[in-house]
Amino acid sequence: MAYDRLEPFNDLPLLPPQKEIADDIDVLKKLVTSTRALATTNANIHRLPNPTMLVNTIALQEAQTSTAIENIFTTEDELYKAVSETLREEHIKPATKEVLRYREALWEGYKIVKEKRRIDKDCILRTFRQIKGSISGIRPAQTLTVIRRGQSEFRSGEVIYTPPRGAGLVEAKLDNMIEYLNDDTKYSTDPLLKMCIAHYQFEAIHPFSDGNGRTGRVLNLLYLVDKGLLEMPVLYLSKYIMTHKDDYYHHLSGVTQRGAWKPWILYMLEAVEKTAELTNQLVISITSQMEATLVHGRSKMKWYNKEVNEMIFSQPYIRPKLIGDLLRVTSRTTLTKYFGELVEAEILGYSKDGRDVYYINNDLIEILRG
Structure with missing residues (x-):
């Protein structure tokens, strides 16, 4: 069948392919x-x-x-x-x-x-x-x-x-x-x-x-x-x-x-x-880092727990509100204190862009970058 890239490929064959490829030895080895x-x-x-x-x-x-x-x-x-x-x-x-x-x-x-x-x-x-x-x-x-x-x-x-x-x-x-x-x-x-x-x-x-x-x-x-x-x-x-x-x-x-x-x-x-x-x-790197961070966090902060640790690893940038909602902390002062402790413990980093402050899980970002 002649193929012309300038013409609509209306003769595109239906599936399955006519040539049997499932029994090819190289394909079977790679499939395994x-x-x-x-x-x-x-x-x-x-x-x-x-x-x-x-x-x-x-x-x-x-x-x-x-x-x-x-x-x-x-x-x-x-x-x-x-x-x-x-x-x-x-x-x-x-x-x-x-x-x-x-x-x-x-x-x-x-x-x-x-x-x-x-x-x-x-x-x-x-x-x-x-x-x-x-x-x-x-x-x-x-x-x-x-x-x-x-x-x-x-x-x-x-x-x-x-x-x-x-x-x-x-x-x-x-x-x-x-x-x-x-x-x-x-x-x-x-x-x-x-x-x-x-x-x-x-x-x-x-x-x-x-x-x-x-x-x-x-x-x-x-x-x-x-x-x-x-x-x-x-x-x-x-x-x-x-x-x-x-x-x-x-x-x-x-x-x-x-x-x-x-x-x-x-x-x-x-x-x-x-x-x-x-x-x-x-997956292995993330779970290993999560385990290490949980141990470290618990040693530094009484309020740090498994749920907070999981939240911090749910995405690279973390909003204070996520932790506040999780811990049912409504006081902005308390939440600011908690995030200050997270930064001091080097669990999170932070950066400022104008008036906005971003809290960053640098360990997770490094894993994702490979």
């Missing part, structure tokens, strides 16, 4: 190691006293890096301030808002999947709308959507891919992908392999005018949660993709142009394995 790494990470998530805290830490990194893949950048400092609600709305830059929407989409999608126990079109649409802050849906049949090279690339602006286009065509291919993901009787492929295959398919279908990359990366994590391979959507998958961005797009185009599924699947399984190991190390 990546599944094992993912299982280890999933087990270690339960070591955290409150696993949902990862949505505020590791998932925030995923959000920041996933948007950076789309050339949307924000600084750690501004992002952490915005998350902790210490930055006023009018001072939050558009790029930071994009990152925060991604994180919210991750969390919203997680709740949808837990409730429905499947990835469906409604889940995909709601995830996309949360990411884009939009009410739009699948791109209209007449919209001339194309994928071009970025401005920083050689031959910038050149069309490199034209997704399927036509009345009902995108919807039909999306329905096929959704059926492939959910029907484990008809399509009995290992779920990790299904994730790899469906991620290519989603990006090739390109159902939305914008935001497909971010939506696809959220769907990867939601599907792993849906199939019980991941307790929380906190795999830092975008870091590997960002580091190996050229390979990511090269292997995507390889499937489109030559039906080269094996290199693409090996790439994605390697991404899962390496980022599972990274996430696992982050």
Whole structure:
């Protein structure tokens, strides 16, 4: 089949792939190691006293890096301030808002999947709308959507891919992908392999005018949660993709142009394995630091307890109100005294920006920076 990047790829094959790849020896070997790494990470998530805290830490990194893949950048400092609600709305830059929407989409999608126990079109649409802050849906049949090279690339602006286009065509291919993901009787492929295959398919279908990359990366994590391979959507998958961005797009185009599924699947399984190991190390580092900080805090302050310690590690920047509400302390003087003690004990640092004071968990930030 001849492929012309300037013409809509209406002949995009339906799933599953015609060529059987699940029995390939190299794919099977990589599937074993990546599944094992993912299982280890999933087990270690339960070591955290409150696993949902990862949505505020590791998932925030995923959000920041996933948007950076789309050339949307924000600084750690501004992002952490915005998350902790210490930055006023009018001072939050558009790029930071994009990152925060991604994180919210991750969390919203997680709740949808837990409730429905499947990835469906409604889940995909709601995830996309949360990411884009939009009410739009699948791109209209007449919209001339194309994928071009970025401005920083050689031959910038050149069309490199034209997704399927036509009345009902995108919807039909999306329905096929959704059926492939959910029907484990008809399509009995290992779920990790299904994730790899469906991620290519989603990006090739390109159902939305914008935001497909971010939506696809959220769907990867939601599907792993849906199939019980991941307790929380906190795999830092975008870091590997960002580091190996050229390979990511090269292997995507390889499937489109030559039906080269094996290199693409090996790439994605390697991404899962390496980022599972990274996430696992982050969890271990965070729990170890939490334990050390709890011992230190209790030795310095009578009021310091396990709940306060967990709150301090829930996000890098901490508002005094969070601790006040937790301890039911309403006195501003008492709360100021407590935070002074936290700074003196070097559990928190602080910085000033005009009249605003920010209390920072520097140990957590260093762990997240790797």
